Amino acid sequence: MRYSIRKQFACIFIGLMAGTILLCWFINNTFLEKYYFHNKQTVVMDAYKQMNAAAQKGSINSDDFDIHLQQLSARYNISILVLDEDSETIRVSGGDPSILKIELWNHVLFDSMDSGGGSVSDRPGKNQGQKYGENTIANKTLVRNESPFYIVQLVTSNRVSMDYLDMWGFLDNGNLFFIRTALEGIRDSVDIANRFLAYVGIAATIASGIIIWIVTKKVTDPILELARISERMTHLDFDARYQGKSFNETAILGNHINQLADTLEATISELKTANNVLQKDIEKKNEVDEMRKEFLSNVSHELKTPIALIQGYAEGLKEGINDDDEESRNFYCDVIIDESGKMNNMVKKLLTLNQLEFGNDVVSMERFDIVTLIRNYIQSADILIKQNEAAVRFEKEEPVYVWGDEFKTEEVFMNYFTNALNHLDGERVVDIKLSQEGKKVRISVFNSGIPIPEESLPHLWEKFYKVDKARTREYGGSGVGLSIVKAIMESMNQKYGVVNYENGVEFWFEMEKVGEE
The missing domain is CATH 3.30.565.10 (Histidine kinase-like ATPase, C-terminal domain)
Structure with missing residues (x-):
């Protein structure tokens, strides 16, 4: 069937599923990277808050906090460095301490010179300033806070051609901290997620299309059976019955069609019986009607000719003026014409009525x-x-x-x-x-x-x-x-x-x- 419900169901379902997957892919492709980046900012800020809280409690040098820091670094793939006032390493996790120090002092020197300050830029003088020229860093400041002082920046490193999310500044106890997380992993994760969603979506659409094509057959087959039964009923074949065993709406419709077939068969039987009785009544009525209509037809025919003659002679009499009383002659002529007109009108109405009753009109x-x-x-x-x-x-x-x-x-x-x-x-x-x-x-x-x-x-x-x-x-x-x-x-x-x-x-x-x- 060209307009099969089965095909329509399958097309609608496949279209909806494909559209949903495409929409999900578009949302992932457009917003997932931004969501990951925002999540990384939250993770970095959360790590800072935990370190600052430990610094305030004086537990930043404890073994327990060191273990917690290692777990935090491993879980969120971040590198953490904490220096004391003498630029000595207090805590380090998730990276090479020497490289992290270099990157930290690059931030300190770059941002201090950019802001015109001098207090912070004095710190790298001991052994880190010589590394500054080897890393050219393009920074985009996302968050800058003055009290307590910290900066969150998007960093592009020309040395390794990678993007990082860096946060550095001072804890409340005066320690200098540096937190870094690479963003390339985010992009790779987004690409993998999008490819995986595309593969799964295509496979799911094909598999769902096959399943819906098979499943809809169970829905459409009973409907086709009902269509065949109704076609037989149009030819007054009431022996066809719906044999479905389910209890859904189609089965209810099938049961009603079975009841309709029984009712129609009984009704037609009653109509045939009534038709025989009615035929006899019609024959009796026709006999009476024939007698009445024959009378009306004869009366109409008999009256029409004399009426026409009366009207014609009356008009001739009016035109032919005699020597006798002209006023009386005209009066009688007018009466004859008027009466003949009334009779002629009556005949026309009788003929109209006769045609209606005969059914000729x-x-x-x-x-x-x-x-x-x-x-x-x-x-x-x-x-x-x-x-x-x-x-x-x-x-x-x-x-x-x-x-x-x-x-x-x-x-x-x-x-x-x-x-x-x-x-x-x-x-x-x-x-x-x-x-x-x-x-x-x-x-x-x-x-x-x-x-x-x-x-x-x-x-x-x-x-x-x-x-x-x-x-x-x-x-x-x-x-x-x-x-x-x-x-x-x-x-x-x-x-x-x-x-x-x-x-x-x-x-x-x-x-x-x-x-x-």
């Missing part, structure tokens, strides 16, 4: 902004709003996206809105609201007026049902609008309804909110 589910749809329709119905002296309220501004057939949704809203305008009373307010309820968006249209009688509410969605026949006839209603709403909403599998209030009526329908499943 395909529902096109698409994503659209319901707020924009409502605002556009309100703007287009501005004339009707002014004619009915209605106050329309709709405060929603931000877009609300839903799934549905945009054209049919607009027809549902149009039926609710025109119905609200035709039944206005009281404050003459039409209030449009959008509310989000979980995965649904509810669109409601409220109009102030007289509530619908409770006994009429269940029949509102029936074809040709009219609560107030006289008022319905007055504004040209056909009694089919809410039946169309019902058919459209059921074709989109969405809910709809009506609610009575003391001061009016609210019709509502729901749409599926975009982004929700």
Whole structure:
């Protein structure tokens, strides 16, 4: 597999380990020498403090302190020299006394001349001054203290081409001391440590890569087995079972897949049984629907031709003016044209309803902004709003996206809105609201007026049902609008309804909110 988890695990682990080792190598290479040097300074200063304490107690000449000094010198690889006021050696450890004296007097002469002092430079006059010219020393003073007097210096000796860390000065009892440690050993130790870390890092990375490749196989093999089982389940093969014996998360997932397979198999069996029952119910329902739809189709077909003839002859009658009463003739013509228009509109609605119920009118589910749809329709119905002296309220501004057939949704809203305008009373307010309820968006249209009688509410969605026949006839209603709403909403599998209030009526329908499943 190109994107195998096993490969990803191995690459990530090897990358992290190699990066960690490289970081450690960089830190060692950059800071280890400085750390060693700082540690050497601490060791030298600690040796000085121990010698000074022994000088204050008067035990610097004791055998016990001599042993301690030898141990200190051997442990930290330092050379120590202590001289009395007559430049005689009191203690020496870790080096040739004559060489250490030469180096000490070189420091004394060099630093005394450099500082312009003369008291210290008088000391080498006995037998050490002649050695000064043989060692040219480049000093870098790191610490200089005046009371008690001591100096810590980084020294480069041209004679042996080596760097040293030197400390010299006076103890509290007046003895002159000199401590030296070579720095070349530090650099060698750092180089060895870095090389060793590089070798160990490379070996550890290779070995860890091999180990992680082997170990991850135990993790990825059960996952691949689960993938094969799930693939078989996509083909409705529920006989495959996870057989792992471990108790980790993969095993838990495998057990759940086994349970899922059992549940799916039982559910599919139940669905097939229910489908057989449902098929019989559908056949019975289709028989009733066929009878009803055939009636509607016949009525629509029979009414369409005479309506068209009535409308045509009425218009011809209006154009052909006779010698009789012109005002009466025009009145009858206007009535015929108006009635034929209402009947023609009813036929169109019946045909629309017939198509919806037959399923010939395909529902096109698409994503659209319901707020924009409502605002556009309100703007287009501005004339009707002014004619009915209605106050329309709709405060929603931000877009609300839903799934549905945009054209049919607009027809549902149009039926609710025109119905609200035709039944206005009281404050003459039409209030449009959008509310989000979980995965649904509810669109409601409220109009102030007289509530619908409770006994009429269940029949509102029936074809040709009219609560107030006289008022319905007055504004040209056909009694089919809410039946169309019902058919459209059921074709989109969405809910709809009506609610009575003391001061009016609210019709509502729901749409599926975009982004929700």
